[in-house]
Amino acid sequence: MTIQWFPGHMAKARREVTEKLKLIDIVFELVDARIPASSRNPMIDEIIQHKPRLILLNKADMADAAKTKQWLDYYASQGNKAIAINAHEGTGLTKITSASKELLKEKFDRMKAKGIKPRAIRAMIVGIPNVGKSTLINRLAKKNIAKTGNMPGVTKAQQWIKVGKELELLDTPGILWPKFEDQEVGLKLALTGAIKDTLLNLHDISLYAIRFLEKQYPDRLQKRYGINEIPEEIVELFDQIGTFRGCLTSGAMVDYDKTAELVVREVRSEKMGPLTFEVPQDIQAEE
Numbered sequence: 001m002t003i004q005w006f007p008g009h010m011a012k013a014r015r016e017v018t019e020k021l022k023l024i025d026i027v028f029e030l031v032d033a034r035i036p037a038s039s040r041n042p043m044i045d046e047i048i049q050h051k052p053r054l055i056l057l058n059k060a061d062m063a064d065a066a067k068t069k070q071w072l073d074y075y076a077s078q079g080n081k082a083i084a085i086n087a088h089e090g091t092g093l094t095k096i097t098s099a100s101k102e103l104l105k106e107k108f109d110r111m112k113a114k115g116i117k118p119r120a121i122r123a124m125i126v127g128i129p130n131v132g133k134s135t136l137i138n139r140l141a142k143k144n145i146a147k148t149g150n151m152p153g154v155t156k157a158q159q160w161i162k163v164g165k166e167l168e169l170l171d172t173p174g175i176l177w178p179k180f181e182d183q184e185v186g187l188k189l190a191l192t193g194a195i196k197d198t199l200l201n202l203h204d205i206s207l208y209a210i211r212f213l214e215k216q217y218p219d220r221l222q223k224r225y226g227i228n229e230i231p232e233e234i235v236e237l238f239d240q241i242g243t244f245r246g247c248l249t250s251g252a253m254v255d256y257d258k259t260a261e262l263v264v265r266e267v268r269s270e271k272m273g274p275l276t277f278e279v280p281q282d283i284q285a286e287e
């Protein structure tokens with residue numbers, strides 16, 4: 001599902017997350033490991049304020065492992081705890097509870113010192129559309145969905161999911177909007193499936209993908225499309241790809257629409273191998 005965001009939707013989404021923050025100890029901020037910066041909500045720090053946060057780099061199976069490591073090191077250097085996960089297969093999920101405990105140690109120690117009975121850590125997942133929130137919730141839930149509607153201050157019944165003995169997760173995630181203002185961010189979001197193709201020109205997306213592969217993973221581009229030497233002219237490159245893969249019109253000319261669609265589909269579908277579209281240096285350069 002991809003939402004069309006308007007100011008009214010954004011305000012409502014923000015309100016819903018803010019409301020639920022009162023119920024939880026920690027936010028699990030889900031981002032796409034292929035675009036950890038571009039898949040964040042631009043106002044996330046302002047929205048969650050000082051609430052402890054665990055960053056989860058999801059879809060790590062589709063990302064370049066060496067670059068995921070760079071991101072994890074970067075977050076650590078910023079004093080943020082982050083974990084790479086694959087919600088689809090369930091990889092990395094066992095670390096979520098231990099990392100949450102570590103982040104909340106002081107708070108829970110203080111509660112203990114005041115004589116408050118130990119309880120499970122309460123968390124909620126937030127993230128932009130399609131980042132894998134429902135997949136993660138379902139993975140963590142297994143069959144342990146418990147209804148606990150009578151918590152103080154809760155008007156609407158909240159469903160809590162028990163994840164082992166030490167963690168409880170709100171069953172509805174906070175859906176926040178992605179960044180829109182930056183053209184490059186938009187292209188990355190489209191390439192990873194976070195926003196609809198129809199919102200951007202398919203040729204622009206494929207051009208971005210090709211330029212990216214040419215720069216970062218030229219060997220994969222060459223191998224996949226039988227290219228000996230990458231030509232300087234992008235049209236020639238499209239011609240070679242289209243010819244190699246049989247994306248032709250009835251008159252045996254290269255069909256650029258089909259070629260663009262093929263490239264975008266293959267970059268998205270892991271046919272090119274795991275890819276990461278941005279590294280921490282990109283955002284550090286902006287800062």
Ligand SMILES: Nc1nc2c(ncn2[C@@H]2O[C@H](COP(=O)(O)OP(=O)(O)OP(=O)(O)O)[C@@H](O)[C@H]2O)c(=O)[nH]1
Pocket residue numbers: 001002058059060061062085086087088089127128129130131132133134135136175
């Ligand atoms: N390869 C891979 N795919 C994943 C992973 N997590 C989720 N997906 C896929 O990503 C797509 C979106 O996942 P959802 O769980 O529906 O995402 P969501 O954030 O709940 O989406 P919205 O309902 O739009 O907010 C689905 O096709 C999932 O199968 C992962 O770790 N690896």
